[in-house]
Amino acid sequence: MIALEHTRMWPGAVADALVAWQHATLPGTADRLFHRCLCDECTGDAPRRRLQQALLALPPWAGRQLYALVLPIDRYSISRR
Ligand SMILES: [Zn+2]
Numbered sequence: 341m342i343a344l345e346h347t348r349m350w351p352g353a354v355a356d357a358l359v360a361w362q363h364a365t366l367p368g369t370a371d372r373l374f375h376r377c378l379c380d381e382c383t384g385d386a387p388r389r390r391l392q393q394a395l396l397a398l399p400p401w402a403g404r405q406l407y408a409l410v411l412p413i414d415r416y417s418i419s420r421r
Pocket residue numbers: 377378379380381382383
């Protein structure tokens with residue numbers, strides 16, 4: 341189970357994607373307000389896709405834990421669009 345995370349994603353990749361998704365979704369930093377970048381990384385699409393891959397690749401117990409972290413951000417993202 342742990343091997344899966346280490347082969348398909350480098351350690352910390354999931355945490356990085358989660359932080360990136362959070363940053364893209366939660367109210368903008370000064371950086372985003374000034375630049376208004378619309379690339380996949382900055383809008384959150386790319387990190388959210390990585391999280392989705394992780395959710396599918398992880399064993400169910402770990403997937404549930406991760407989803408519990410992703411869900412509030414998803415809800416916020418939907419409510420904002
Ligand atoms: Zn960008």
